[in-house]
Amino acid sequence: MSKKAVESIYDALFSLTDIRVILRSSAPNHILNLEEKEAVRNAILRVEEDIRTMRKELIE
């Protein structure tokens, strides 16, 4: 069992959800303010980290 891979899946999906919500609140033009840009940047960083964990846990 890879608990880390499972946690990474949920964490990544939740981070992507945070971005989804920003897409909603900035529709239809998706012009983000500084705070929203920072939130998206952080969410992407978390997703990238989660992908690295999944790669390590499940493939390598």
Add this chain to the structure above:
Amino acid sequence: MKCGMGPEVRDLEEVSINLDPIQAGGRLTADAMKAVIAYGDGYSVCDHCVRPNRLDYIKKPGIEQFHKDLAGFIGMDQVRVVPGARRGFQAVARTYICKGDPVLVTSLSHYTEFLAIEESGGIPFEVQAGEDRIVSADAVAETIEEVIRREGRNPQLFFLDHVDYQFGNFHPVRDLIKVAHTYDIPVLYNGAYTVGIIPVNGRDIGADFVVGSGHKSMAAPAPSGVLGTTSERSDEVFRTTKVRGDRTGRTFGIKEVEMMGCTLMGVTLIGMMASFPHVKERVRHWDRELSNAEMILGSLLSIEGTEVLSEYPRRHTLTRVDTTKSFDVVAKKHKKKGFFFTSSLKEKGITGIIQGATRVWKYNPYGITREQAQYVALSFREIAQENGLNTI
């Protein structure tokens, strides 16, 4: 894009501002979306269901506590989650209405209240709203007296919508409930457009039952809702099973008849629970929502010929307008006919208004940001100006 091999992705909320009057308060919070991801499987909240094996007793996840918190939130003694407000109406109707019983509704009542009465064999009597499209205490008293004259007895129940779905008008529920109670008529407060949107306290209002809609006003997946009642009524509407199998002798514990045992057993409940802290917070910011709604309506009313059919000034975000003398004038000459208006809105990334509507239509800007409200307000005026209508 498809959901795998399943249906198309619904990205309406991500690509546009959705003003659909019934969808606004049901949009999920981020936490509800996350909970839905984790609890998508069928009986996902039932992993730790132990005796007495009933949904509202489950401690992990904290469903038992949620029921207590929800009861406090709507000011009732007992609550159950139900698959939509209509199932709350149905449970109360089946408990109190017998064949031929007169039942009060209003001329602005939702159709599902009529269906709940019909299913129970009752006969609906409508209290007529006044010319101002508000139900008055006098009208309730007159209708009750009329029912007594015609039927020889009191109505058995009164379905009362605090905010009606047609105009989004507030009705004076405290006064109306007082009148009904002088005739010993129990009142079901329909909070489909209030519970989860504004603070509601059933005890203060004097309601015998409070029904709310999860998917309409509590940022929860459909079908979900809440039925709350007083300790005096809870043993009636939440009565437990007494039946026994004639061959097996089986009995069914403390399952509740009107709830058909357990109700919301997966994403509906967990979504409602995940949104709940945010819902409790958002009801405190109704003024912000009204301010956005006021700006959008102000923009519409600045278009010559446009009228508001809802009570004015607005006290709710759901609003009905008449653009027969503005956008419908354009529609008569436009190559797209009545579809020019919603088509123009769509081009600007605004949806949710009935396609082709240019005469009487409803919208609800609840939940959008200030920037989005400004964009919507500007867009209405731009469409008017682009089509030769005068703006003030």
